[in-house]
Amino acid sequence: MMNKISRKHDFLIKPGMKITGKWHNHTYVIKKKLGSGAIGTVYLCETKGSYAALKISDKSASMTTEVNVLKSLGKVQGNRLGPSLLDVDDWINPIGQKYTFYVMEYIKGEAVRPFIQQNGNEWIGVFMLQLLDDLEKLHKSGWVFGDLKLENLLITASPTRIRWIDVGGTTLIGRAIKEYTEFYDRGYWGLGSRRAEPSYDLFAFVMVILSIYYPHKFHRENPSQTTTTTTIFKKIDAIKTLTPYSICLKKAITGKYETSAQMKQAIQTVLYQAEKNHQEITNQKPFLMESVGILFVAGGYYFISLLL
Amino acid sequence: MVKKGTLKQILLITDGCSNKGEDPAATAALAYEQGIVVNVIGILDDDQTEQPEGLQEVEDIALSGGGVSQLVYKATLSQTVQTVTKQAMTQTLQGFVNLELKQILGSNETMDDLAPEKRGEIMEVVEDLGETCDLEVLVLIDTSASMNDKLPTVKEALIDLSISLNSRIGRNRFCIYSFPGKRKDIEKVYDWSPKLDSVSTVFPKLSSGGITPTGPAIREAMYQFSKKSLRRSLRKNDEQDIEEA
Numbered sequence: 153m154m155n156k157i158s159r160k161h162d163f164l165i166k167p168g169m170k171i172t173g174k175w176h177n178h179t180y181v182i183k184k185k186l187g188s189g190a191i192g193t194v195y196l197c198e199t200k201g202s203y204a205a206l207k208i209s210d211k212s213a214s215m216t217t218e219v220n221v222l223k224s225l226g227k228v229q230g231n232r233l234g235p236s237l238l239d240v241d242d243w244i245n246p247i248g249q250k251y252t253f254y255v256m257e258y259i260k261g262e263a264v265r266p267f268i269q270q271n272g273n274e275w276i277g278v279f280m281l282q283l284l285d286d287l288e289k290l291h292k293s294g295w296v297f298g299d300l301k302l303e304n305l306l307i308t309a310s311p312t313r314i315r316w317i318d319v320g321g322t323t324l325i326g327r328a329i330k331e332y333t334e335f336y337d338r339g340y341w342g343l344g345s346r347r348a349e350p351s352y353d354l355f356a357f358v359m360v361i362l363s364i365y366y367p368h369k370f371h372r373e374n375p376s377q378t379t380t381t382t383t384i385f386k387k388i389d390a391i392k393t394l395t396p397y398s399i400c401l402k403k404a405i406t407g408k409y410e411t412s413a414q415m416k417q418a419i420q421t422v423l424y425q426a427e428k429n430h431q432e433i434t435n436q437k438p439f440l441m442e443s444v445g446i447l448f449v450a451g452g453y454y455f456i457s458l459l460l
Numbered sequence: 461m462v463k464k465g466t467l468k469q470i471l472l473i474t475d476g477c478s479n480k481g482e483d484p485a486a487t488a489a490l491a492y493e494q495g496i497v498v499n500v501i502g503i504l505d506d507d508q509t510e511q512p513e514g515l516q517e518v519e520d521i522a523l524s525g526g527g528v529s530q531l532v533y534k535a536t537l538s539q540t541v542q543t544v545t546k547q548a549m550t551q552t553l554q555g556f557v558n559l560e561l562k563q564i565l566g567s568n569e570t571m572d573d574l575a576p577e578k579r580g581e582i583m584e585v586v587e588d589l590g591e592t593c594d595l596e597v598l599v600l601i602d603t604s605a606s607m608n609d610k611l612p613t614v615k616e617a618l619i620d621l622s623i624s625l626n627s628r629i630g631r632n633r634f635c636i637y638s639f640p641g642k643r644k645d646i647e648k649v650y651d652w653s654p655k656l657d658s659v660s661t662v663f664p665k666l667s668s669g670g671i672t673p674t675g676p677a678i679r680e681a682m683y684q685f686s687k688k689s690l691r692r693s694l695r696k697n698d699e700q701d702i703e704e705a
């Protein structure tokens with residue numbers, strides 16, 4: 153058993169190495185390192201001619217917890233809720249130390265911020281609706297994502313879709329959030345508990361949107377509720393792209409939505425309203441076209457992505 | 461369902477080495493014998509780079525106290541306090557489950573020796589226990605002069621810990637002691653209470669002087685818990701389960 157939170161994740165695993173499981177005997181060829189975090193390191197690997205992501209760690213308990221979440225999400229109908237789980241096993245390294253690993257679907261994608269920079273702000277509306285859809289499904293199946301943050305989101309291509317990875321924070325509704333990151337955590341901002349409720353994710357959701365525009369984040373000055381609310385509201389107001397959504401975003405910060413469906417409904421109304429305005433003003437006020445046009449396009453993209 | 465018991469932890473927060481009284485690793489071992497786990501957080505000064513030798517003691521105390529230790533800089537104290545507390549809870553509960561396994565399987569198998577599928581089922585039980593069990597944490601703060609600039613951060617981290625733990629289903633009790641005390645080895649700062657949010661007003665003042673009696677402080681801390689030991693209280697609940705069944 154571990155007595156110390158260890159910080160080394162690299163067990164000298166190198167590209168080209170083969171990892172064979174102790175229990176199920178499947179072999180994985182390591183291709184490259186994808187990233188590492190608090191719990192373990194994730195590698196791109198190849199097995200039976202296709203790619204997969206392999207996460208390995210010496211923290212057996214935390215890994216087992218993550219596997220349990222992935223298994224449970226895998227049972228949700230038509231699941232896109234996190235990568236699908238392919239294998240779970242132990243690996244004994246050449247000098248006899250034991251590690252736990254699991255293999256999951258490789259999600260090939262691009263980080264959110266560069267995607268928006270290249271493809272335009274009209275995608276914000278699309279991603280918001282897609283994320284709220286997924287959150288709604290997740291919450292309905294009894295879970296709260298917990299550690300929702302920009303680093304845990306990827307944009308996959310054809311169809312363009314936002315997806316999340318890393319279910320390390322995913323917690324059963326009603327329990328204490330397992331893992332979180334201060335900036336995205338309502339507890340840190342003095343704006344709520346760390347009990348797993350849909351509204352916990354919706355708060356983090358708004359902070360995700362903000363972090364796209366504030367790469368260096370921002371901090372609380374002191375943890376009192378009124379000052380932190382003012383800080384966050386000011387940050388929302390300062391971003392022009394977010395103006396149409398600002399009422400929705402602020403409501404989520406103060407915990408006014410009980411479900412993602414409610415918030416999604418509100419954002420859809422914004423998009424619908426924009427579309428209507430668009431039709432009404434096309435002839436009269438062409439200078440308004442640009443900002444409204446963006447919303448119009450967002451609505452279109454989103455509805456197309458639903459059909460795909 | 462598994463019935464809840466009470467986990468007991470001492471959370472020692474220090475920035476240096478003990479220099480008075482018995483070996484803190486020994487008193488930590490004593491506490492562990494009484495069913496109290498000792499966790500230690502060593503705060504590094506911002507200009508300290510490597511793990512300083514003096515803080516080896518931090519790891520030794522936690523090892524013999526059955527707990528978790530971690531060296532941190534001020535900036536990440538909040539998250540570390542929580543990780544350490546929760547990890548120690550899991551570790552204790554896992555230890556308890558391993559003991560049960562040994563009785564059932566009659567061998568030296570632990571959870572980690574089981575096939576991944578079985579391990580998953582047992583981990584669910586451990587998680588249930590961690591969520592529902594009651595927890596008592598005695599925070600023991602080193603207030604020797606060098607801690608001066610660290611205490612405000614410690615205070616924030618403790619309030620934050622209380623937010624996290626009170627989001628669990630199980631009940632919590634916290635209390636805070638500082639050491640060295642004026643006349644005694646430790647001094648009560650905050651009496652047993654379910655929350656730490658009013659801690660701001662009572663936060664300890666620094667004791668000047670250079671003594672750090674960590675060993676005696678842990679020993680005194682031990683006596684501040686109620687009598688029942690963890691093992692006994694869990695066993696008692698097991699019997700209740702059987703009676704109810």
Ligand SMILES: Nc1ncnc2c1ncn2[C@@H]1O[C@H](COP(=O)(O)OP(=O)(O)O)[C@@H](O)[C@H]1O
Pocket residue numbers: 186187188189190191192193194205207235256257258259260303317318319320
């Ligand atoms: N299924 C996956 N497909 C592609 N990349 C992944 C996948 N899972 C993880 N990664 C990459 O590995 C990194 C670390 O994995 P993560 O699960 O976040 O570790 P931790 O939980 O320890 O922080 C992620 O930031 C991501 O870049």
